[in-house]
Each structure stands twice: as C-alpha cells, then as structure tokens.
Amino acid sequence: MLNRGAIQHCKACGAAVVYRLPDDGDTRERAVCPQCQTVHYENPLNVVGTIPFMDDRVLLCLRNIEPRRGKWTLPAGFMELGETVAQGAARETHEEAGAQIEMLDLFSLMNVVRVGQVHFFFRARLLSETFDPGHETQEVRLFRQDQIPWDEIAFRTVRETLQRFFEDRERGQFGLHQIDIQ
Amino acid sequence: MLNRGAIQHCKACGAAVVYRLPDDGDTRERAVCPQCQTVHYENPLNVVGTIPFMDDRVLLCLRNIEPRRGKWTLPAGFMELGETVAQGAARETHEEAGAQIEMLDLFSLMNVVRVGQVHFFFRARLLSETFDPGHETQEVRLFRQDQIPWDEIAFRTVRETLQRFFEDRERGQFGLHQIDIQ
Numbered sequence: 001m002l003n004r005g006a007i008q009h010c011k012a013c014g015a016a017v018v019y020r021l022p023d024d025g026d027t028r029e030r031a032v033c034p035q036c037q038t039v040h041y042e043n044p045l046n047v048v049g050t051i052p053f054m055d056d057r058v059l060l061c062l063r064n065i066e067p068r069r070g071k072w073t074l075p076a077g078f079m080e081l082g083e084t085v086a087q088g089a090a091r092e093t094h095e096e097a098g099a100q101i102e103m104l105d106l107f108s109l110m111n112v113v114r115v116g117q118v119h120f121f122f123r124a125r126l127l128s129e130t131f132d133p134g135h136e137t138q139e140v141r142l143f144r145q146d147q148i149p150w151d152e153i154a155f156r157t158v159r160e161t162l163q164r165f166f167e168d169r170e171r172g173q174f175g176l177h178q179i180d181i182q
Numbered sequence: 183m184l185n186r187g188a189i190q191h192c193k194a195c196g197a198a199v200v201y202r203l204p205d206d207g208d209t210r211e212r213a214v215c216p217q218c219q220t221v222h223y224e225n226p227l228n229v230v231g232t233i234p235f236m237d238d239r240v241l242l243c244l245r246n247i248e249p250r251r252g253k254w255t256l257p258a259g260f261m262e263l264g265e266t267v268a269q270g271a272a273r274e275t276h277e278e279a280g281a282q283i284e285m286l287d288l289f290s291l292m293n294v295v296r297v298g299q300v301h302f303f304f305r306a307r308l309l310s311e312t313f314d315p316g317h318e319t320q321e322v323r324l325f326r327q328d329q330i331p332w333d334e335i336a337f338r339t340v341r342e343t344l345q346r347f348f349e350d351r352e353r354g355q356f357g358l359h360q361i362d363i364q
Contacts, residue, residue, distance in 0.1 A: 005220070007193045014191035014198070025317045027277075028262065038187070043227050044261050046300060079226050080210065084293035084362050085300060095209075106291075106360065111266035118228060118267060135207045176358060178288065180266050 007031040012038045044116045047157075048088035049076020050124035051107060051165050052099050057142035058162065059126060061096050063154055064138040071154035074121060074161065075099070089122045097140045098132025101125060107168075108161045108177045119157040123165070123174060156181055189213040194220045226298045229339075230270035231258025232306035233289060233347050234281050239324035240344065241308060243278050245336055246320040253336035256303060256343065257281070271304045279322045280314025283307060289350075290343045290359045301339045305347070305356060338363055 010017055010033035017031040022039045031040040051074055052059040060072040075096040079088040086103055093099055101124040110119040131140040143149075145166045153159045160179055168174045192199055192215035199213040204221045213222040233256055234241040242254040257278040261270040268285055275281055283306040292301040313322040325331075327348045335341045342361055350356045 005194055009191055009193055009196035011189045011191055011193060011222075012187055014196035016196070040193075041260065042263060044263060045225050046228065078223070079300075081224055081226060081298045082295060084295055085291075086293075109267075109288075111268075113264060113266055116263045118261075 007040050007042070010036060010038050011040060012036050042116075044118055046079040046085065046088075047076055047117050047119045048079045048085050048092060049074050049120070050089050050093045050101065050103070050122050051161060052093060052097065052101050052124045052126050053165075054126040054129065054142060056169075057144050058148070058165065059097060059099060059131075059140060059142055060148075061133065061137040062139040062141070063136065065136050068154035070138075072149055072152050072158075073154040074158045076119070076121070076158070079120075085120050086122060089120065090124075093124060095134045096137050098134065099124075099140070100127040100130070102127060105174065106176055107174060108157075108164065108179060110157045110160065110177075110179045110181055112157060112181045114182070121157075121161045189222045189224070192218060192220050193222065194218050224298075226300055228261040228267065228270075229258055229299050229301045230261045230267050230274060230304075231256050231302070232271050232275045232283065232285070232304050233343060234275060234279065234283050234306045234308050235347075236308040236311065236324060238351075239326050240330070240347065241279060241281060241313075241322060241324055242330075243315065243319040244321040244323070245318065247318050250336035252320075254331055254334050254340075255336040256340045258301070258303070258340070261302075267302050268304060271302065272306075275306060277316045278319050280316065281306075281322070282309040282312070284309060287356065288358055289356060290339075290346065290361060292339045292342065292359075292361045292363055294339060294363045296364070303339075303343045 013036045015035035019029045063069050075093040077092040104123040107123045108121045133140045164177045195218045197217035201211045245251050257275040259274040286305040289305045290303045315322045346359045
C-alpha cells in the first residue's frame with residue numbers, strides 16, 4: 001500500500017530540494033529547499049478499517065484494484081484529514097462494502113514498519129445483509145471461520161487480525177491486539 | 183504542533199499543482215500535477231510519547247521550543263519512518279528528557295481532528311532519577327499529583343492524559359483511554 005515517491009522539488013516554491021540535516025537541531029536528514037528553506041517531513045501513515053461481523057460470519061471484500069487485485073480483504077484504507085480513526089474506519093466500510101454497521105471497540109493496532117504504516121481495525125456489528133460495494137470492490141461475501149480463503153487474503157495485517165478475531169470469539173472475550181509486523 | 187503548508191508545487195517535477203478530483207475514482211480533491219500527473223496526499227500525523235513515572239511522581243519537560251515554549255509537557259513528538267509507535271515514544275523520551283525507562287502499556291489514544299493528528303501515550307517506568315534533557319527541553323522535573331502545574335501544561339492531550347493517569351492510579355488499575363479532542 002506504499003504510495004510515496006521521494007521528494008525532489010519544494011512543495012512551496014518548486015525549487016529542487018537537497019537532503020540534509022535542517023538547522024533546528026533535528027537529527028534526521030530531510031528534504032530541505034535551498035531557495036525558501038521549507039523543510040519537508042515524511043511520516044508514517046495510518047490505515048483504518050473494520051472487522052464487520054454477523055453472528056459467526058465475517059465480511060470480506062474481493063479487491064478490484066491494485067495492489068492485490070482479486071484477493072480478499074477487510075474494508076480498510078488510508079485515514080484522511082478531518083476524521084477520527086473510528087470515523088475513517090466507518091467511512092472505508094461504507095465506501096468499499098456499502099455495509100450498515102454499528103462500530104464497536106478497537107481490536108488490532110499493528111505497526112508495519114517496513115512500509116511506514118500503522119493499521120487500526122475495529123470490530124463492527126453488521127446490521128443488515130444488504131451490501132453495496134464501491135468501485136474498489138468486485139464482490140462482498142460473508143465467511144464463517146472454516147470458509148475463510150486464508151491463502152487468498154490480500155494483506156498480512158488482515159490475516160493476523162482475522163486469526164485473532166476468531167481466537168477471541170472462541171474464548172468469548174475480545175481484547176486489543178498490538179502487533180508488530182516484520 | 184501543525185506544521186504543514188499547502189502543497190503548491192509537484193514534489194516529483196516542480197510544476198504548479200492544481201487541486202481537483204484525481205482520475206481514479208477518489209472522492210476528495212487532491213493536489214494533482216498537470217505535468218506528470220503525480221497525486222499528492224495529505225494525511226493525519228501520529229504524535230507518540232510516554233508518561234514516565236516513579237512511584238507517585240510523573241516526569242514533565244519544560245519546553246524550550248515553540249509552540250508553547252515555557253510550558254510543561256510529557257515527552258512526545260512526531261512518529262518517524264522506520265519505527266513502531268512504541269519505539270517512537272521511547273525515542274522521544276530519550277531525546278527530550280534523557281530518561282532511562284522501561285516501556286509499559288499504551289495508555290491513551292487521542293484523535294485531535296482539528297490539527298490532523300493522532301496522539302499515543304504509553305506508561306513508562308523510570309529506572310533512574312538522572313536525566314539529560316536535550317535542546318528542546320529547558321528542564322526536567324518530577325511532580326506528584328498535587329504539584330502538577332495544571333495551568334501551565336502545554337497541550338490539551340497531555341493534560342487529559344495526566345488527569346486519567348492519576349485517576350487510574352488511584353483506582354489501582356490502568357486502562358486504555360480513547361479520547362476525541364474537539
């Protein structure tokens with residue numbers, strides 16, 4: 001899901017940037033503009049989504065876009081400005097699955113350091129079996145644990161979240177799972 | 183802590199961008215380059231820090247930089263690429279306070295929608311009373327609850343976190359606090 005090219009030009013004035021330590025005591029090299037002195041920071045991005053469930057079944061979306069077109073995923077996407085983590089997760093569920101949900105607790109919080117991302121998944125109770133997938137989704141389907149296409153899951157964070165969801169469901173108690181994905 | 187000017191030029195080629203809907207079905211206006219078609223996304227930033235404590239006292243840092251120079255804060259700063267949320271929180275504690283800590287659980291997770299930030303604070307046990315503040319900190323001091331300078335706290339997320347920390351400490355049980363700051 002990484003979608004970031006290196007910064008080559010200043011966002012304020014368009015001059016070519018140089019990578020160096022800024023003058024403010026910062027200890028990391030940044031893209032600094034030699035014309036207007038703007039310092040450009042690059043930071044991790046948040047990915048927010050839900051585990052929409054109904055009784056013993058979980059909703060998955062068949063991806064219609066790259067990366068991992070044709071693989072199954074939980075509804076999730078990049079958090080946007082102007083929303084909370086939970087609002088973003090609800091928005092993605094609406095956009096990708098057109099599902100009616102009641103948002104429940106945060107379930108998994110995962111660091112994906114290699115791609116500079118933090119993933120958040122909330123449990124969400126499905127209120128209806130009627131869906132309306134958006135253009136990013138080929139198909140929406142409900143799966144019982146023994147029906148999950150484990151080898152066809154699009155992302156490791158989704159697989160790890162689903163595994164823990166079914167484990168907790170069997171135990172009858174849901175916790176917050178903090179996981180570092182290597 | 184917001185530090186983002188509007189994108190006016192393309193980071194890839196330097197041409198002046200236009201704000202419009204991208205061609206991929208996105209529903210938000212983005213800074214799009216009319217020359218090379220690069221789409222520029224702006225997303226929330228994570229701020230990561232700790233509540234360093236020793237017995238009934240909490241470590242605060244007197245800020246030596248703007249914003250809020252001369253106000254007290256918990257050690258915290260922007261999460262960087264190449265680290266987990268917890269690693270970033272430990273790094274900031276080292277950089278701003280020079281404190282030796284044992285990292286404990288995530289304590290507060292706060293949406294600050296107005297400035298496009300998500301704040302994470304972890305409890306951290308102080309292993310020593312020797313500190314070595316960096317250039318961003320004028321002074322490091324330990325405060326009991328009745329000594330906290332509540333009117334001189336730099337940021338609302340820090341005040342909310344401290345209040346809940348002392349409440350949970352009195353109760354004898356620490357939870358995860360999810361808070362939306364208006």
